[in-house]
Amino acid sequence: MQYFLCLAEEKNVTRAARQLNIVQPALSMQIAKLEAELGQKLFDRSVQGMNLTSAGEALVRLTAPIVRDAEHARQEMAQLGGRISGRVSVGLITSVAQSTMASSSATVASRYPEITLSACEGYTETLVDWVNTGQLDFALINVPRRKTPLAAHHIMDEEMVFACRKDSPVKPPAKLRFDHIANFDLVLPSKRHGLRLILDEHAAAIGIDLRPRLELDTLPALCDVIATTDFATVLPTIALRQSLASGVIRAHRFDQQRIVRSIAWVHHPRRAVSVAAKAVLDVVSRDLAEAAKAASELVEPSVRATLSSRKVRNKPRRKTIS
Numbered sequence: 001m002q003y004f005l006c007l008a009e010e011k012n013v014t015r016a017a018r019q020l021n022i023v024q025p026a027l028s029m030q031i032a033k034l035e036a037e038l039g040q041k042l043f044d045r046s047v048q049g050m051n052l053t054s055a056g057e058a059l060v061r062l063t064a065p066i067v068r069d070a071e072h073a074r075q076e077m078a079q080l081g082g083r084i085s086g087r088v089s090v091g092l093i094t095s096v097a098q099s100t101m102a103s104s105s106a107t108v109a110s111r112y113p114e115i116t117l118s119a120c121e122g123y124t125e126t127l128v129d130w131v132n133t134g135q136l137d138f139a140l141i142n143v144p145r146r147k148t149p150l151a152a153h154h155i156m157d158e159e160m161v162f163a164c165r166k167d168s169p170v171k172p173p174a175k176l177r178f179d180h181i182a183n184f185d186l187v188l189p190s191k192r193h194g195l196r197l198i199l200d201e202h203a204a205a206i207g208i209d210l211r212p213r214l215e216l217d218t219l220p221a222l223c224d225v226i227a228t229t230d231f232a233t234v235l236p237t238i239a240l241r242q243s244l245a246s247g248v249i250r251a252h253r254f255d256q257q258r259i260v261r262s263i264a265w266v267h268h269p270r271r272a273v274s275v276a277a278k279a280v281l282d283v284v285s286r287d288l289a290e291a292a293k294a295a296s297e298l299v300e301p302s303v304r305a306t307l308s309s310r311k312v313r314n315k316p317r318r319k320t321i322s
Helices: 002-010 013-020 024-038 054-080 094-111 124-132 178-183 194-205 219-228 237-246 275-296 303-314
Strands: 043-046 049-052 086-093 115-122 138-142 151-165 232-236 249-252 259-267
Touching: 002 013, 002 024, 002 049, 002 054, 013 024, 049 054, 086 094, 086 124, 086 275, 094 115, 094 219, 094 237, 094 275, 115 124, 115 275, 124 138, 124 259, 138 194, 138 275, 151 194, 151 219, 151 237, 151 275, 178 232, 194 232, 194 259, 219 232, 219 237, 219 249, 232 237, 237 249, 237 275, 259 275
Parallel strands: 086 115, 086 138
Antiparallel strands: 043 049, 138 259, 151 232, 151 249, 151 259
Protein backbone atom coordinates (compact mmCIF):
# COMPACT_ATOMS: atom_id res chain seq x y z
CA MET A 1 0.00 0.00 0.00
CA GLN A 2 2.93 2.34 0.64
CA TYR A 3 4.06 1.75 -2.94
CA PHE A 4 0.61 2.76 -4.20
CA LEU A 5 0.45 5.91 -2.05
CA CYS A 6 3.96 6.97 -3.06
CA LEU A 7 3.13 6.60 -6.76
CA ALA A 8 -0.15 8.46 -6.22
CA GLU A 9 1.82 11.34 -4.72
CA GLU A 10 4.73 11.41 -7.19
CA LYS A 11 2.63 10.62 -10.33
CA ASN A 12 5.80 9.26 -11.91
CA VAL A 13 7.16 5.70 -11.74
CA THR A 14 10.81 6.76 -11.88
CA ARG A 15 10.50 9.28 -9.07
CA ALA A 16 8.37 6.96 -6.93
CA ALA A 17 10.81 4.05 -7.36
CA ARG A 18 13.69 6.33 -6.39
CA GLN A 19 11.74 7.53 -3.35
CA LEU A 20 11.02 3.93 -2.31
CA ASN A 21 14.57 2.80 -3.10
CA ILE A 22 13.42 0.01 -5.41
CA VAL A 23 13.74 -0.65 -9.15
CA GLN A 24 10.97 0.49 -11.51
CA PRO A 25 9.89 -3.03 -12.62
CA ALA A 26 9.34 -4.03 -8.99
CA LEU A 27 7.11 -1.02 -8.40
CA SER A 28 5.13 -1.61 -11.60
CA MET A 29 4.67 -5.28 -10.67
CA GLN A 30 3.35 -4.40 -7.19
CA ILE A 31 0.87 -1.88 -8.63
CA ALA A 32 -0.33 -4.39 -11.21
CA LYS A 33 -0.74 -7.01 -8.47
CA LEU A 34 -2.76 -4.56 -6.33
CA GLU A 35 -5.03 -3.69 -9.28
CA ALA A 36 -5.59 -7.38 -9.94
CA GLU A 37 -6.46 -8.07 -6.29
CA LEU A 38 -8.93 -5.19 -6.15
CA GLY A 39 -10.32 -5.73 -9.62
CA GLN A 40 -9.98 -2.01 -10.28
CA LYS A 41 -7.79 0.14 -12.49
CA LEU A 42 -6.05 2.56 -10.16
CA PHE A 43 -3.99 4.68 -12.58
CA ASP A 44 -4.37 6.09 -16.07
CA ARG A 45 -0.97 5.79 -17.72
CA SER A 46 0.14 8.40 -20.25
CA VAL A 47 3.29 10.17 -21.47
CA GLN A 48 2.52 12.89 -18.91
CA GLY A 49 2.69 10.42 -16.02
CA MET A 50 0.44 8.36 -13.77
CA ASN A 51 -2.91 9.90 -12.89
CA LEU A 52 -5.33 8.40 -10.40
CA THR A 53 -8.61 7.01 -11.64
CA SER A 54 -11.77 7.54 -9.58
CA ALA A 55 -11.11 4.14 -7.97
CA GLY A 56 -7.53 5.20 -7.21
CA GLU A 57 -8.72 8.43 -5.60
CA ALA A 58 -11.14 6.45 -3.44
CA LEU A 59 -8.35 4.10 -2.36
CA VAL A 60 -6.16 7.06 -1.35
CA ARG A 61 -8.96 8.43 0.83
CA LEU A 62 -9.50 5.06 2.49
CA THR A 63 -5.91 3.97 3.04
CA ALA A 64 -3.79 7.11 3.46
CA PRO A 65 -4.97 7.81 7.04
CA ILE A 66 -4.43 4.16 8.06
CA VAL A 67 -0.94 3.95 6.59
CA ARG A 68 -0.02 7.32 8.08
CA ASP A 69 -1.23 6.28 11.55
CA ALA A 70 0.82 3.08 11.32
CA GLU A 71 3.86 5.14 10.33
CA HIS A 72 3.27 7.48 13.26
CA ALA A 73 3.15 4.50 15.63
CA ARG A 74 6.48 3.31 14.26
CA GLN A 75 7.95 6.78 14.72
CA GLU A 76 6.75 6.97 18.31
CA MET A 77 8.37 3.61 19.09
CA ALA A 78 11.62 4.78 17.51
CA GLN A 79 11.44 7.93 19.66
CA LEU A 80 11.56 5.72 22.75
CA GLY A 81 15.08 4.83 21.66
CA GLY A 82 16.06 8.49 21.39
CA ARG A 83 15.73 8.75 17.59
CA ILE A 84 13.47 11.06 15.62
CA SER A 85 12.69 9.43 12.31
CA GLY A 86 9.97 8.83 9.76
CA ARG A 87 8.30 10.41 6.76
CA VAL A 88 6.67 13.83 7.16
CA SER A 89 4.43 15.42 4.52
CA VAL A 90 3.80 19.14 4.94
CA GLY A 91 1.94 21.68 2.83
CA LEU A 92 2.71 25.39 2.76
CA ILE A 93 0.87 28.34 1.26
CA THR A 94 2.91 29.92 -1.52
CA SER A 95 4.01 33.05 0.36
CA VAL A 96 5.44 30.87 3.15
CA ALA A 97 6.90 28.18 0.86
CA GLN A 98 8.81 30.64 -1.29
CA SER A 99 10.18 32.44 1.74
CA THR A 100 11.26 29.57 4.00
CA MET A 101 10.95 26.18 2.27
CA ALA A 102 14.57 26.05 1.08
CA SER A 103 16.12 27.02 4.41
CA SER A 104 13.72 24.91 6.48
CA SER A 105 14.27 21.82 4.32
CA ALA A 106 18.04 22.20 4.63
CA THR A 107 17.79 22.55 8.41
CA VAL A 108 15.58 19.46 8.75
CA ALA A 109 17.94 17.42 6.56
CA SER A 110 20.94 18.47 8.65
CA ARG A 111 19.37 18.25 12.10
CA TYR A 112 17.19 15.17 11.59
CA PRO A 113 18.93 12.85 9.10
CA GLU A 114 16.39 10.05 9.72
CA ILE A 115 13.40 12.21 8.74
CA THR A 116 12.23 11.99 5.13
CA LEU A 117 10.55 15.30 4.33
CA SER A 118 8.00 15.81 1.56
CA ALA A 119 6.95 19.45 1.15
CA CYS A 120 4.57 21.05 -1.32
CA GLU A 121 2.87 24.39 -1.82
CA GLY A 122 -0.72 25.22 -2.66
CA TYR A 123 -3.78 27.32 -1.96
CA THR A 124 -5.26 27.25 1.52
CA GLU A 125 -8.42 25.37 0.45
CA THR A 126 -6.39 22.74 -1.41
CA LEU A 127 -4.07 22.19 1.54
CA VAL A 128 -7.03 21.85 3.90
CA ASP A 129 -8.47 19.13 1.64
CA TRP A 130 -5.15 17.26 1.54
CA VAL A 131 -4.77 17.34 5.32
CA ASN A 132 -8.37 16.22 5.72
CA THR A 133 -7.87 13.22 3.40
CA GLY A 134 -4.59 12.22 5.05
CA GLN A 135 -2.30 13.15 2.16
CA LEU A 136 -0.50 15.68 4.40
CA ASP A 137 0.47 15.45 8.07
CA PHE A 138 -0.08 19.16 8.55
CA ALA A 139 -0.15 22.42 6.59
CA LEU A 140 0.61 26.09 7.15
CA ILE A 141 -2.27 28.15 5.80
CA ASN A 142 -3.88 31.56 5.90
CA VAL A 143 -6.51 31.32 8.63
CA PRO A 144 -9.66 30.59 6.61
CA ARG A 145 -12.78 32.66 7.09
CA ARG A 146 -14.92 29.54 6.79
CA LYS A 147 -14.87 26.88 9.48
CA THR A 148 -12.85 23.77 8.64
CA PRO A 149 -13.01 20.26 10.12
CA LEU A 150 -9.32 20.53 11.06
CA ALA A 151 -7.65 21.51 14.31
CA ALA A 152 -6.01 24.91 13.84
CA HIS A 153 -3.20 26.46 15.88
CA HIS A 154 -2.21 30.11 15.48
CA ILE A 155 1.43 30.73 14.52
CA MET A 156 1.70 34.45 13.79
CA ASP A 157 0.06 37.60 12.46
CA GLU A 158 1.73 39.44 9.61
CA GLU A 159 1.19 42.91 8.25
CA MET A 160 0.32 43.43 4.58
CA VAL A 161 1.96 46.47 2.99
CA PHE A 162 1.81 48.64 -0.12
CA ALA A 163 4.74 48.11 -2.51
CA CYS A 164 6.05 49.68 -5.72
CA ARG A 165 9.28 50.02 -7.68
CA LYS A 166 12.12 51.68 -5.78
CA ASP A 167 12.44 54.60 -8.25
CA SER A 168 8.80 54.59 -9.35
CA PRO A 169 7.01 57.91 -9.86
CA VAL A 170 4.17 56.32 -7.87
CA LYS A 171 4.02 58.30 -4.64
CA PRO A 172 1.61 57.06 -1.97
CA PRO A 173 0.15 59.69 0.35
CA ALA A 174 2.10 60.52 3.50
CA LYS A 175 -0.66 59.02 5.61
CA LEU A 176 -1.52 56.01 3.50
CA ARG A 177 -4.96 54.45 3.88
CA PHE A 178 -6.08 51.21 2.30
CA ASP A 179 -8.77 52.95 0.26
CA HIS A 180 -6.03 55.00 -1.46
CA ILE A 181 -4.88 51.92 -3.41
CA ALA A 182 -7.94 52.18 -5.66
CA ASN A 183 -6.13 55.13 -7.29
CA PHE A 184 -3.15 53.02 -8.46
CA ASP A 185 -2.56 50.51 -11.25
CA LEU A 186 -2.54 47.30 -9.27
CA VAL A 187 -1.20 43.80 -9.78
CA LEU A 188 -2.67 41.36 -7.26
CA PRO A 189 -3.15 37.61 -6.80
CA SER A 190 -6.33 36.25 -8.38
CA LYS A 191 -9.50 35.46 -6.49
CA ARG A 192 -8.34 31.83 -6.16
CA HIS A 193 -5.57 33.00 -3.85
CA GLY A 194 -6.02 33.28 -0.07
CA LEU A 195 -4.25 36.66 0.02
CA ARG A 196 -6.72 38.08 -2.50
CA LEU A 197 -9.63 36.89 -0.37
CA ILE A 198 -8.20 38.84 2.57
CA LEU A 199 -7.81 41.99 0.45
CA ASP A 200 -11.29 41.70 -1.08
CA GLU A 201 -12.94 41.25 2.32
CA HIS A 202 -11.11 44.28 3.69
CA ALA A 203 -12.05 46.33 0.63
CA ALA A 204 -15.72 45.34 0.93
CA ALA A 205 -15.73 46.32 4.60
CA ILE A 206 -14.70 49.90 3.76
CA GLY A 207 -16.82 50.17 0.62
CA ILE A 208 -14.29 49.98 -2.22
CA ASP A 209 -13.95 47.58 -5.15
CA LEU A 210 -10.52 46.26 -6.07
CA ARG A 211 -10.01 46.16 -9.84
CA PRO A 212 -6.41 45.16 -10.55
CA ARG A 213 -5.14 45.52 -14.10
CA LEU A 214 -3.06 42.37 -13.70
CA GLU A 215 -3.61 39.19 -11.67
CA LEU A 216 -0.66 36.88 -10.93
CA ASP A 217 -0.69 34.00 -8.47
CA THR A 218 3.05 33.30 -8.82
CA LEU A 219 4.40 35.69 -6.23
CA PRO A 220 8.02 35.90 -7.47
CA ALA A 221 6.68 36.85 -10.92
CA LEU A 222 4.38 39.40 -9.31
CA CYS A 223 7.36 40.93 -7.47
CA ASP A 224 9.31 41.07 -10.75
CA VAL A 225 6.46 43.03 -12.34
CA ILE A 226 6.51 45.49 -9.44
CA ALA A 227 10.29 45.88 -9.71
CA THR A 228 10.21 46.67 -13.44
CA THR A 229 6.99 48.63 -13.99
CA ASP A 230 4.89 51.36 -12.41
CA PHE A 231 2.37 48.89 -11.05
CA ALA A 232 1.78 48.64 -7.29
CA THR A 233 0.60 45.82 -5.04
CA VAL A 234 -0.37 44.90 -1.49
CA LEU A 235 1.29 41.77 -0.10
CA PRO A 236 2.58 40.34 3.20
CA THR A 237 6.09 41.43 4.09
CA ILE A 238 7.64 37.96 3.70
CA ALA A 239 6.38 37.71 0.12
CA LEU A 240 8.33 40.89 -0.63
CA ARG A 241 11.44 40.11 1.43
CA GLN A 242 13.82 39.17 -1.38
CA SER A 243 12.87 42.17 -3.53
CA LEU A 244 13.08 44.51 -0.55
CA ALA A 245 16.49 43.16 0.44
CA SER A 246 17.84 43.60 -3.10
CA GLY A 247 16.62 47.20 -3.13
CA VAL A 248 14.48 46.96 -6.28
CA ILE A 249 11.19 47.80 -4.57
CA ARG A 250 10.04 49.85 -1.61
CA ALA A 251 7.17 49.12 0.74
CA HIS A 252 4.99 51.37 2.88
CA ARG A 253 2.84 50.60 5.88
CA PHE A 254 -0.74 51.77 6.01
CA ASP A 255 -1.17 54.61 8.50
CA GLN A 256 -4.83 53.69 8.90
CA GLN A 257 -7.01 50.71 7.89
CA ARG A 258 -4.09 48.34 8.42
CA ILE A 259 -4.43 44.78 7.12
CA VAL A 260 -3.12 41.78 8.99
CA ARG A 261 -3.17 38.21 7.75
CA SER A 262 -2.99 35.34 10.25
CA ILE A 263 -1.07 32.13 9.64
CA ALA A 264 -1.95 28.87 11.38
CA TRP A 265 -0.93 25.24 11.15
CA VAL A 266 -3.68 22.67 10.80
CA HIS A 267 -3.91 18.91 11.26
CA HIS A 268 -6.65 16.32 11.41
CA PRO A 269 -8.07 16.24 14.95
CA ARG A 270 -8.41 12.43 14.95
CA ARG A 271 -4.85 11.73 13.84
CA ALA A 272 -1.88 12.06 16.13
CA VAL A 273 0.86 14.51 15.19
CA SER A 274 4.07 12.49 15.19
CA VAL A 275 7.27 13.48 16.96
CA ALA A 276 8.92 13.88 13.56
CA ALA A 277 6.12 16.16 12.32
CA LYS A 278 6.42 18.29 15.47
CA ALA A 279 10.17 18.61 14.89
CA VAL A 280 9.58 19.79 11.32
CA LEU A 281 6.87 22.20 12.47
CA ASP A 282 9.24 23.75 15.02
CA VAL A 283 11.86 24.38 12.32
CA VAL A 284 9.36 25.85 9.83
CA SER A 285 7.68 28.07 12.46
CA ARG A 286 11.01 29.44 13.67
CA ASP A 287 12.23 30.17 10.14
CA LEU A 288 8.93 31.84 9.29
CA ALA A 289 9.07 34.13 12.33
CA GLU A 290 12.66 35.12 11.52
CA ALA A 291 11.79 35.79 7.86
CA ALA A 292 8.81 37.95 8.81
CA LYS A 293 10.89 39.96 11.29
CA ALA A 294 13.67 40.53 8.75
CA ALA A 295 11.20 41.59 6.06
CA SER A 296 9.35 43.93 8.40
CA GLU A 297 12.57 45.79 9.16
CA LEU A 298 12.95 46.61 5.45
CA VAL A 299 9.59 48.39 5.19
CA GLU A 300 9.57 52.20 5.09
CA PRO A 301 8.74 53.61 8.54
CA SER A 302 5.29 55.10 8.87
CA VAL A 303 4.94 58.88 8.92
CA ARG A 304 3.43 58.74 12.38
CA ALA A 305 6.41 56.82 13.77
CA THR A 306 8.88 59.17 12.06
CA LEU A 307 7.22 62.29 13.43
CA SER A 308 7.03 60.82 16.91
CA SER A 309 10.74 60.05 16.90
CA ARG A 310 11.55 63.56 15.69
CA LYS A 311 9.52 65.09 18.48
CA VAL A 312 11.46 63.06 21.01
CA ARG A 313 14.82 63.98 19.48
CA ASN A 314 14.00 67.67 19.07
CA LYS A 315 12.29 68.20 22.37
CA PRO A 316 14.04 71.16 24.07
CA ARG A 317 15.84 70.42 27.25
CA ARG A 318 14.38 71.94 30.37
CA LYS A 319 16.68 74.56 31.83
CA THR A 320 17.70 74.10 35.41
CA ILE A 321 17.61 77.13 37.72
CA SER A 322 20.46 77.35 40.11
